[in-house]
Amino acid sequence: MTLLGDLVSLHQVDCQVRALRGRLDTAERHFKGQERLHQELAGRLAEVKSQIRQHQATAANHEAEGGSIKTKIETYRSQLNQSTNPKQYAAILNELKVLQAQRDEIDTLELAQLQKADDLLVKATELETKVSERVTLCDSAKKEIGVCRGEVGTRLGELDRERTDASARIPKRELDIFDRVADLYEGEAMSELVAVDVRRREYVCGVCNMELPPDKYATLASNPNVVVTCTSCHRILFMPQVGSAIA
Ligand SMILES: [Zn+2]
Numbered sequence: 001m002t003l004l005g006d007l008v009s010l011h012q013v014d015c016q017v018r019a020l021r022g023r024l025d026t027a028e029r030h031f032k033g034q035e036r037l038h039q040e041l042a043g044r045l046a047e048v049k050s051q052i053r054q055h056q057a058t059a060a061n062h063e064a065e066g067g068s069i070k071t072k073i074e075t076y077r078s079q080l081n082q083s084t085n086p087k088q089y090a091a092i093l094n095e096l097k098v099l100q101a102q103r104d105e106i107d108t109l110e111l112a113q114l115q116k117a118d119d120l121l122v123k124a125t126e127l128e129t130k131v132s133e134r135v136t137l138c139d140s141a142k143k144e145i146g147v148c149r150g151e152v153g154t155r156l157g158e159l160d161r162e163r164t165d166a167s168a169r170i171p172k173r174e175l176d177i178f179d180r181v182a183d184l185y186e187g188e189a190m191s192e193l194v195a196v197d198v199r200r201r202e203y204v205c206g207v208c209n210m211e212l213p214p215d216k217y218a219t220l221a222s223n224p225n226v227v228v229t230c231t232s233c234h235r236i237l238f239m240p241q242v243g244s245a246i247a
Contacts, residue, residue, distance in 0.1 A: 002224035005237050007178060010166040011190040017159045018187040020152045027148045032139035038134040045127040048120050055117040062110035068105045158162065174227045181235055191235040193220060193228075208233040 020212065076096045083089040130189070148213045166173055182189035191204035201214040210232035220228045220239055 001169070003174060003226070004220075004224045004236075006166065006169045007174070007227070008190060008234060008238055010163065010170060011182075011187075013159055013162045014182055014189070015187045017156065017163055019021045019158065020156050023103050024145070024148050024152050026205050027141070031138065031145055034141045038131065040139050041127060041134055045131055048124045048127060051118045052053075052117050052124060055113045055120065059113035059117065062106050062113065065176045066103055066106040066110060069099055069106065073099050073103065079129060079206045109242065116209065169213075177227055177229070178236060185233075185235065189236055191230055191233070191237055192216060192240055193237045194240075205230040205233060205235065205237065207235055212237070 054066060073096060074219055076092050076099065080089065080092045083092060131165065135193065170178065173209065178189050188207065191208070191244050193212065194206045195217070196202040196204055201217070203212045203214065203217045205212055208230060212231060216228050216231070219226060220237055224239070229235065
């Protein structure tokens with residue numbers, strides 16, 4: 001086979017390899033994206049749960065504090081009932097008022113903390129739903145990778161071998177040009193040279209559509225063993241009959 005024939009064969013197998021790899025990459029990227037979202041949501045959920053625990057702990061502290069004030073109030077009340085001295089009575093009564101005000105204040109603080117914990121519980125429940133939805137999405141994305149690997153894996157192995165064989169037939173310099181252009185255009189390394197008007201010697205690159213100098217056609221037509229590239233996009237040009245002979 002000619003150099004251009006070999007290059008077109010390599011191009012065909014290279015495109016298939018890239019398409020299969022692309023499918024796997026897409027599945028893997030999708031899974032990573034889902035996993036990142038899951039971790040983000042799980043992180044937010046953990047943060048909200050820790051805030052709930054903090055509010056509940058603060059509320060419990062207030063409750064304990066309120067309880068000890070309640071005990072003091074009860075003690076003062078019984079002292080008040082037993083008091084016979086008006087001056088002492090007034091002093092105890094005053095102390096009771098102060099304690100009652102303190103208790104009210106602590107009760108308010110406790111309720112505020114419990115309210116905050118309740119509000120956050122609603123948020124935590126919402127987040128839990130979102131986390132479990134995301135887990136389902138992660139699982140199905142992971143399954144998709146498995147399916148993809150199964151379907152693609154065998155074929156990819158075969159194609160990789162075919163690609164290696166096809167590459168082996170091409171001299172290093174030409175292969176370097178091919179690989180460089182293939183990487184640049186995600187596999188689209190070759191372009192058919194299209195004759196727009198043979199009589200007027202008008203030729204264009206089949207991919208980028210830019211006009212080609214007539215000598216590109218002349219070189220390619222006379223020697224299928226040289227690499228001729230498009231002046232504009234630098235893809236490797238081939239004559240239509242080379243492409244159809246391979247396909
Ligand atoms: Zn071009």
